Amino acid sequence: MSKSLNHLDLSRNVLTGGISSTNWEQLHDLVHVDFGFNSLNGSIPPSLFALPLLQQLWLSNNQFEGQIPEFYSSVLKTLDLSGNRLEGSFPISIFELKSLEALILSSNKFNGTVQLDMIGRLVNLTQFDL
Structure with missing residues (x-):
């Protein structure tokens, strides 16, 4: 893939398997990533959440x-992880995403509590779906 790639949309392609955890850091110009509506499994690679320009x-x-x-x-402005099998609690770093406008996490297996004051930190949030 081109290191200057800024938009990656592989949604609705009946993809299976996992997302590799290698080489994401080389795609430092990525702004938009969409793997939605496939059959991808495994864990989400942490390097995907470290892309500096990802919106x-x-x-x-x-x-x-x-x-x-x-x-x-x-x-990051939009995060949609809905309709997966994710579990556990939310990382505190989610509530430090000051640019976040849409946080869509419904239809997973999360547990724990979400403090209202934590959501209040997301001053640009206009859509919250849990």
């Missing part, structure tokens, strides 16, 4: 398992 991440309606990795991107 939109769509991983909905797959079969991802495990916990959500920590976030290191500060410009």
Whole structure:
């Protein structure tokens, strides 16, 4: 893949298997990633959450398992992880994403509590689906 790639949309392609955890850091210009509506499984690679320019991440309606990795991107605006098999609690770093406008996490197996004051930190949030 081109290192200058900024938009990657592989949604609705009946893809199976997992997402490799290698080489994401080389795609430092990625702004939009969409793997939604496939049959991808396994864990979500933490390196995907470290892309410095990533604004939109769509991983909905797959079969991802495990916990959500920590976030290191500060410009993320849309995060859709709905319709997977993710579990556990939310990483605190989600609530530090000051640019986040849409947080869509429904239809997973999360547990624990979400403090309202934590959601209040997301000052640009206009859509929250749990």
